Amino acid sequence: MAVLDALDTLAPIREKVAAGERLDFEDGLALMETDDVLALGELADLARHRRGIGDEVYFVQNLYLNQTNVCRVKCKFCAFAKTQRQEGAYTHTADELVEDAVTQYATSKFTEIHCVNGENPHVDLEFYADVLRKLRSALPDVHLKFYTASEIHHMSKLEGCSHEEVLRVLQDAGLGSLPGGGAEIFADRVRDLVAPGKEHPDEWFHVHDTAHRLGIPTHCTLLYGHVETYEERVDHLLRLRDQQDRTGGFLAFIPLAFHPENTVFERRGFRFTTGADDLKMIAVSRLLLDNVPNVKAYWIMMGLPMAQVALHFGANDVQGTVVREQIFQAAGASSGTEQKVSELVRAIQEAGRIPVQRDTLYNELRRW
Numbered sequence: 001m002a003v004l005d006a007l008d009t010l011a012p013i014r015e016k017v018a019a020g021e022r023l024d025f026e027d028g029l030a031l032m033e034t035d036d037v038l039a040l041g042e043l044a045d046l047a048r049h050r051r052g053i054g055d056e057v058y059f060v061q062n063l064y065l066n067q068t069n070v071c072r073v074k075c076k077f078c079a080f081a082k083t084q085r086q087e088g089a090y091t092h093t094a095d096e097l098v099e100d101a102v103t104q105y106a107t108s109k110f111t112e113i114h115c116v117n118g119e120n121p122h123v124d125l126e127f128y129a130d131v132l133r134k135l136r137s138a139l140p141d142v143h144l145k146f147y148t149a150s151e152i153h154h155m156s157k158l159e160g161c162s163h164e165e166v167l168r169v170l171q172d173a174g175l176g177s178l179p180g181g182g183a184e185i186f187a188d189r190v191r192d193l194v195a196p197g198k199e200h201p202d203e204w205f206h207v208h209d210t211a212h213r214l215g216i217p218t219h220c221t222l223l224y225g226h227v228e229t230y231e232e233r234v235d236h237l238l239r240l241r242d243q244q245d246r247t248g249g250f251l252a253f254i255p256l257a258f259h260p261e262n263t264v265f266e267r268r269g270f271r272f273t274t275g276a277d278d279l280k281m282i283a284v285s286r287l288l289l290d291n292v293p294n295v296k297a298y299w300i301m302m303g304l305p306m307a308q309v310a311l312h313f314g315a316n317d318v319q320g321t322v323v324r325e326q327i328f329q330a331a332g333a334s335s336g337t338e339q340k341v342s343e344l345v346r347a348i349q350e351a352g353r354i355p356v357q358r359d360t361l362y363n364e365l366r367r368w
């Protein structure tokens, strides 16, 4: 027993979680380094309860749209981006996108459109504002969750104006919230290796900070399973926590598991993340991000069965019905691109949790 006690490196952290105390960098590292995945799950579930988050598991009925896959940045982890002249490159007009969304709406009454794109150097801010305006007019009840911080920064460079000016134009055109992409890993070492052409993390934070101050809620992410260390994952999570302390505008955190297919990493022998690492990321995120209310287990990325397990590791959201996801499919995801509401409900109930359909801002729409 004494030997077991001595080996329980998580015991001091368990005490802190039970007492509602904030965890620090060293705690985060100990959590990342443990092989005791089940203990992590138990701790994360304790943290969820301790913070008053119930057994409700949220999902949103949403549609994924991509305006353009043309991108000036050559991120090494990305299989979605193309150059303008490459086969398969596309840039849809606002009218094409609206027609597509309206047609989809006739069959599934989604409440949100989620849109992430390449950083296309051949368009201007009006191209982005125009699509928001036209979608808002065609589908006034649908929330428009459009453009990562990287895209907003790109627009500000294209237009020669500030993040605030870009966000105000888009907000006036109908923007409701920002997705969390573009964060990748904030550590300079990793960013220089995997995304050397991308904006500095300070810009990513500046966009989110500005959005929060303008009343635009946002999401946040971390891309794991490539060349980052555990220290760099913890550092990333703590920087997000600091931002949330300042502005409180992050609705949810979504850990994104690196998919290597059709990227240079595939040729270098990189494989998909393990289920154990996926669960670890969910649990440690819940434990460290004590001020972000929702942690998503993204079924597109980990599959629905693993997302069910993740609900016992601190996650309380499975993202959405997601029609036509492209970024993870391009990089080898095999989970499909659409889930019926009934299937999400069944999966959540099977995991022993209460399914709640939400809107983007986590207002409850229906419960089972």
Ligand code: V47
Pocket: 077, 078, 079, 080, 116, 148, 178, 179, 180, 181, 182, 183, 184, 219, 220, 221, 222, 223, 254, 256, 257, 258, 259, 260, 263, 298, 327, 328, 331
């Ligand atoms: O920034 C790109 C990631 C992000 C790969 O806010 C990859 O609710 C894994 O923003 N393997 C864009 N990840 C997607 C995004 C997003 C996704 C889901 C939910 C939300 C949300 C936002 O996708 C990029 C990058 O981190 N990504 N390529 C890849 N091969």
